Amino acid sequence: MSEQAxxxxxxxxxxxxxxxxxxRKILREPMGFFGLALVVLILASAIFxxxxxxxxxxxxxxxxxxxxxxxxxxxxxxxxxRDLLSRVLYGARIALLVALGSTALSLMLxxxxxxxxxxxxxxxxxxxxxxxxxMKSFPTxxxxxxxxxxxxxxxxxxxxxxxxxxxxxxxxxxxxxTIAMKTAEHVTAARSMGAGTIRILRVHILPNIIGPIVILxxxxxxxxxxxxAGLSFLGLGVRPPTPSWGTILNDGFxxxxxxxxxxxxxxxxxxxxxxxxxxxxxxxxxxxxPRLKGR
Amino acid sequence: MFAYAMRRLxxxxxxxxxxxxxxFSMIYLIPGDPASVALGPRATPxxxxxxxxxxxxxxxxxxxxxxxxxxxxxxxxxxxxxxxxPVLTVVMEQLPFTLAMxxxxxxxxxxxxxxxxxxAAVKRGGFVDRVIGVLSVAVIxxxxxxxxxxxxxxxxxxxxxxxxxxxxxxxxxxxxLMALILPSLAVGLxxxxxxxxxxxxxxxxxxxxxxxxxxxxxxxxxxxxxxNYALRIAILPTVTLxxxxxxxxxxSSVFAEIVFARPGIGKLVYEAISTRxxxxxxxxxxxxxxxxxxxxxxxDLVIGLLDPxxxxxxx
Numbered sequence: 001m002s003e004q005a006x007x008x009x010x011x012x013x014x015x016x017x018x019x020x021x022x023x024r025k026i027l028r029e030p031m032g033f034f035g036l037a038l039v040v041l042i043l044a045s046a047i048f049x050x051x052x053x054x055x056x057x058x059x060x061x062x063x064x065x066x067x068x069x070x071x072x073x074x075x076x077x078x079x080x081x082r083d084l085l086s087r088v089l090y091g092a093r094i095a096l097l098v099a100l101g102s103t104a105l106s107l108m109l110x111x112x113x114x115x116x117x118x119x120x121x122x123x124x125x126x127x128x129x130x131x132x133x134x135m136k137s138f139p140t141x142x143x144x145x146x147x148x149x150x151x152x153x154x155x156x157x158x159x160x161x162x163x164x165x166x167x168x169x170x171x172x173x174x175x176x177x178t179i180a181m182k183t184a185e186h187v188t189a190a191r192s193m194g195a196g197t198i199r200i201l202r203v204h205i206l207p208n209i210i211g212p213i214v215i216l217x218x219x220x221x222x223x224x225x226x227x228x229a230g231l232s233f234l235g236l237g238v239r240p241p242t243p244s245w246g247t248i249l250n251d252g253f254x255x256x257x258x259x260x261x262x263x264x265x266x267x268x269x270x271x272x273x274x275x276x277x278x279x280x281x282x283x284x285x286x287x288x289x290p291r292l293k294g295r
Numbered sequence: 296m297f298a299y300a301m302r303r304l305x306x307x308x309x310x311x312x313x314x315x316x317x318x319f320s321m322i323y324l325i326p327g328d329p330a331s332v333a334l335g336p337r338a339t340p341x342x343x344x345x346x347x348x349x350x351x352x353x354x355x356x357x358x359x360x361x362x363x364x365x366x367x368x369x370x371x372x373x374x375x376x377x378x379x380x381p382v383l384t385v386v387m388e389q390l391p392f393t394l395a396m397x398x399x400x401x402x403x404x405x406x407x408x409x410x411x412x413x414x415a416a417v418k419r420g421g422f423v424d425r426v427i428g429v430l431s432v433a434v435i436x437x438x439x440x441x442x443x444x445x446x447x448x449x450x451x452x453x454x455x456x457x458x459x460x461x462x463x464x465x466x467x468x469x470x471x472l473m474a475l476i477l478p479s480l481a482v483g484l485x486x487x488x489x490x491x492x493x494x495x496x497x498x499x500x501x502x503x504x505x506x507x508x509x510x511x512x513x514x515x516x517x518x519x520x521x522x523n524y525a526l527r528i529a530i531l532p533t534v535t536l537x538x539x540x541x542x543x544x545x546x547s548s549v550f551a552e553i554v555f556a557r558p559g560i561g562k563l564v565y566e567a568i569s570t571r572x573x574x575x576x577x578x579x580x581x582x583x584x585x586x587x588x589x590x591x592x593x594x595d596l597v598i599g600l601l602d603p604x605x606x607x608x609x610x
Binding site: 031130131133134135137138139140142143145146147148149150220225226229230233234236249252253254256257260264265267270271273274277278279282 | 304308309311313314315316318321322335429430433435436437438440441444446447448452453498542545546547549551553554564565567568571573576577580583584587588591
């Protein structure tokens with residue numbers, strides 16, 4: 001009796017503030033705390049780039065070029081005398097925009113294709129599986145280089161690359177779970193009551209399988225940030241003078257013998273962001289879905 | 296085993312065929328005409344029309360697709376736009392450089408990853424295990440090209456311990472190996488983490504098995520049990536992972552080759568893009584994809600050889 005009494009308030013609290021309880025669980029893990037702090041920092045610098053940046057990220061001042069960190073330029077200046085901190089802050093916008101936008105798009109396409117493969121006729125399933133496997137067998141950057149050669153370097157090409165790389169993985173997972181769910185009792189019951197295919201998929205299958213895939217997608221965010229920065233580093237993604245972490249790295253790489261600070265300023269935000277999202281994703285997975293551990 | 300091998304090879308061939316189909320439809324669907332891409336912005340409409348008919352772009356789609364696949368299967372990937380040399384020859388010249396680097400990266404990953412995973416499994420829950428765990432996640436997360444640039448900055452530009460550019464003098468093995476250290480570390484670093492995590496997980500699983508308990512009951516030394524009995528089974532998933540890993544390493548080698556100015560497939564494709572050498576790009580992508588599929592088939596065959604249960608479950 002006393003045991004029940006001690007459990008009840010905790011359960012009630014969790015039910016009234018589900019988000020807060022989850023947050024507390026995440027913050028209890030050192031890795032989760034560190035990850036969340038980094039992600040909040042990056043989000044804040046992207047959102048408040050206008051207020052935080054002291055200089056125009058594209059303003060050229062040749063007399064100030066190759067400066068090391070100082071009180072006027074906290075991260076130094078690049079080969080054109082542009083303030084690196086301002087460029088890094090504005091670069092966060094591009095990185096997060098591409099990462100979140102293209103992950104959401106891939107997730108949507110992956111879910112639709114996965115449901116089609118899992119719930120559709122067998123020939124469609126076999127065909128889609130082959131296509132997924134074939135798409136996964138292109139080395140990522142090679143595929144990216146082909147797309148960029150054909151479509152030209154731009155942010156749209158970067159999104160296209162991300163979609164082609166991540167959709168097959170998401171679709172395969174959704175497909176497997178849809179097949180498992182297809183013969184579940186509540187689905188059979190809904191079908192016997194005359195529910196249509198769309199309704200069954202939307203109301204009876206999707207809500208049951210969407211949790212794990214969202215967590216997996218959140219763990220892919222750092223990969224996507226790496227793809228965007230990598231392509232921009234090669235001069236095949238975001239076009240200069242738009243500040244992106246990849247283009248800053250490219251500037252720094254070209255001038256690496258004159259100044260180390262440009263490379264350091266371009267690489268640091270990439271490292272911090274990928275670490276932040278990865279640590280947060282790992283903790284999210286452990287807290288919400290321990291079954292996924294080890295993926 | 297024979298039936299399994301045949302079925303796995305057949306699936307591999309089908310996947311390569313579908314990959315060709317996807318590549319072909321990408322070329323066909325993405326706006327941007329290969330002929331005008333190859334000729335550049337100053338081409339006249341007549342020049343484009345001439346090249347289009349020479350490249351067979353005016354034929355019906357199915358004819359084009361058939362020509363593309365049938366000549367690719369025969370090893371004819373077309374000729375390079377600038378020098379007129381066969382694409383396959385050019386790609387095959389550069390492939391050994393990339394493969395040497397990927398092999399070197401795998402060596403890094405295996406030599407460091409497997410012992411770290413074993414140590415973490417043995418010290419499960421302890422301080423060492425946690426440190427290895429966090430470090431593994433960290434090296435997996437950070438993109439390889441950032442590692443490459445930072446390694447270049449630290450070891451080549453500032454400390455000047457290792458060469459910054461090139462593949463070393465030809466014929467001089469020592470200088471070639473020195474030139475391999477940094478790029479292969481940049482490509483392989485993340486895989487040390489992957490392998491350490493995987494070995495840890497499968498080692499923990501294996502240590503629960505009956506024959507390990509028996510070995511313990513016989514009083515064999517723990518180190519002997521781990522490295523001779525448990526690791527033999529715990530290593531299996533790593534073979535599969537390395538099969539997949541080679542594809543990813545081919546990707547990261549593009550960055551490593553550009554950062555360290557090494558010859559190789561990645562640098563070849565990257566330069567082909569800036570000169571709009573379009574057949575070279577598709578050719579190199581096809582060769583690397585086929586190579587990747589082949590390696591995966593091989594990995595599956597090795598696993599099938601080692602573990603009869605896998606053979607039975609494949610259909």
